[in-house]
Amino acid sequence: MQTIQENINVQAIYDLFEEYRNAYGREWERLEKCERMYRGDHWHDVPEADPGEPRPVTPIIQSTIENIRADLVDQYPQAIITADSPEYGEIAEMLTGAIRENHIRAGYAREYAKLSHDLLVGGYMVQEAGFDKRLNCGMGGAFIREVDPRSIMFDPLCPDIGDGRAVFKFVPYPRAWFRQHYPDKEREMEADGLLLKPVRDSLLTVSDEDSIMLIECWLREYDPDTDRYSVRMLKLAGGVLLEDDFSTLDEILADIQPDVAVLCVPKAMANDVANEICSVGVKAIWNFTNTELQVKDAEPIIENIHFSDSLLALGYYIAENQDEAEARAAKTKKA
DSSP: OEEOOSSOOHHHHHHHHHHHHHHHHHHHHHHHHHHHHHHTOGGGGSOOSSTTOOOOOOHHHHHHHHHHHHHHHHTOOOOOOOOSSGGGHHHHHHHHHHHHHHHHHTTHHHHHHHHHHHHHHHSOOEEEEEEETTTTTTTOEEEEEEEOGGGEEOOTTOSSGGGOSEEEEEEEEEHHHHHHHOTTTGGGOOOOOOOOOOOOOTTOOOOOTTEEEEEEEEEEEEETTTTEEEEEEEEEETTEEEEEOOOOHHHHHHHHOOSEEEEOSOHHHHHHHHHHHHHTTOOEEEEOSSSOOOOSSOOOEEEEOOHHHHHHHHHHHHHHHHHHHHHHHHHHHHO
8 A cells, every 4th residue: 555755766767667568568468469360360370281371361350340349439439418307408518519529529439449449459458548748739628539459557456457556558758759848857867677578569670679668657646645546647757757646736737727627525615725726827716616716816617516405406396297297187186
């Protein structure tokens, strides 16, 4: 069990990565065999009786998988927002349209095709959701992306992913890439010696001598003071810690510079957090804290969402529907 610590022990993260990697060796071999079977070139595992004898192919496997995948892609899931009551119908339609447009711009249909391939060939699929500030011409946007099962590792000691110590995702990049994206830290990086071959076309001849593994780690930490777990996101490469989301709210807001904040904190913290986020430029707050906010040095637009009001409204609609049903039943009985 990892406890929360301010300074990350980089070597400990690499040791945990190595433990996962040793456990995943046979699984990666299985996935590679599944891919070969899909491509029809798995017969090289069968010893040759005579040198140069022809090797059979089984295109029926690939064609069957592709037919099923085509059906899945044709019916890939659509995000639909439904309204709790008729007066919110127009807003629900607008949100549905916005999400649909975001999925189109983020290329979700293409990602879903990859996910279907992973599921049908390897037996499972992995996808990640997040926010990419590079989307929509730099305005940012949400994404759902396929993660190749051969480039992600979950805790081999825990059958439930939520109980794991960490999740690792990894991909090699040339040193020049790190020089562009992390110029202040690239010189500190050393060859990590992980020797993990990237997922590439087998026909390509590529030298990995100058590649360094970029490791993303979602580390699960325990806080004994609150008896709660939290997830800490890290990026490492070449033995160097590149990013750590263990930072202050001011640092996060300064980086993403949001206009709107969704406030979902305990009542006792609501006003303090509201004042802090407005002090760094937040212009509007969607307030789910069920308390009225008092912002001192700014005048943000505040939309208050009161769950008690929504619950009362639901109770009213239920009673109204029941009264209407009873009235209809009484008319039917008289007739």
